[in-house]
Amino acid sequence: MSIFHPGKGSVQITEAEIQGRIKALGAEIARDYAGQDPHLVCVLNGAFIFMADLVRAIDLPLSMDFLAVSSYGNSTRTSGEVEVLKDLRIPIANRHVIVVEDIVDTGITLNYLLRMLEARQPASLKVAALLSKPARRRVEVPIDYLGFEIEDAFVYGYGLDRSQFDRNLPFITSQGD
Ligand SMILES: O=P(O)(O)OC[C@H]1O[C@H](OP(=O)(O)OP(=O)(O)O)[C@H](O)[C@@H]1O
Numbered sequence: 001m002s003i004f005h006p007g008k009g010s011v012q013i014t015e016a017e018i019q020g021r022i023k024a025l026g027a028e029i030a031r032d033y034a035g036q037d038p039h040l041v042c043v044l045n046g047a048f049i050f051m052a053d054l055v056r057a058i059d060l061p062l063s064m065d066f067l068a069v070s071s072y073g074n075s076t077r078t079s080g081e082v083e084v085l086k087d088l089r090i091p092i093a094n095r096h097v098i099v100v101e102d103i104v105d106t107g108i109t110l111n112y113l114l115r116m117l118e119a120r121q122p123a124s125l126k127v128a129a130l131l132s133k134p135a136r137r138r139v140e141v142p143i144d145y146l147g148f149e150i151e152d153a154f155v156y157g158y159g160l161d162r163s164q165f166d167r168n169l170p171f172i173t174s175q176g177d
């Protein structure tokens with residue numbers, strides 16, 4: 001699952017690789033949640049494209065909601081504090097919740113969100129993340145459905161931004177950064 005292309009700090013994941021992996025994740029989630037109606041929670045902004053493709057790859061009745069947290073680079077992040085800019089609209093108590101993230105880097109955002117959501121007493125709480133950078137981890141967090149493990153390079157495209165641009169690229173790259 002690691003995508004290591006030539007050159008340290010270089011990551012390239014093609015549109016076909018992303019779409020193929022999401023189809024597989026969707027099928028795995030559909031198998032795991034058969035007979036249930038999971039509730040997917042998208043962490044804005046970066047996960048919006050992954051969310052859109054993932055929910056269409058899950059052949060089950062499901063509901064979804066969106067939350068937004070403070071942006072990357074916010075100084076409060078170093079203390080592990082994450083600011084919720086937009087909270088969920090739908091209660092998650094007794095629901096089978098899957099948090100959908102574009103990338104787990106230090107793990108600080110996801111760690112905060114999992115604690116926050118667990119306190120709302122969902123029936124279960126799992127994580128789907130398109131990308132993980134284990135070399136950067138500062139807090140251990142569980143990732144139940146992972147797209148790709150990548151090396152420590154700043155990546156953008158497919159929802160992830162480079163100074164708010166390039167989220168619309170259909171692939172993920174670290175080139176030109
Ligand atoms: O593991 P961490 O070090 O906490 O980093 C991961 C977080 O950073 C990114 O969000 P970002 O703050 O860039 O905002 P965005 O999704 O709006 O681009 C990403 O979407 C995760 O939420």
Ligand code: HPA
Binds near residue numbers: 072105153160161162
């Ligand atoms: O590599 C990255 N790219 C874009 N946003 C991010 N947020 C954490 N890591 C990254």
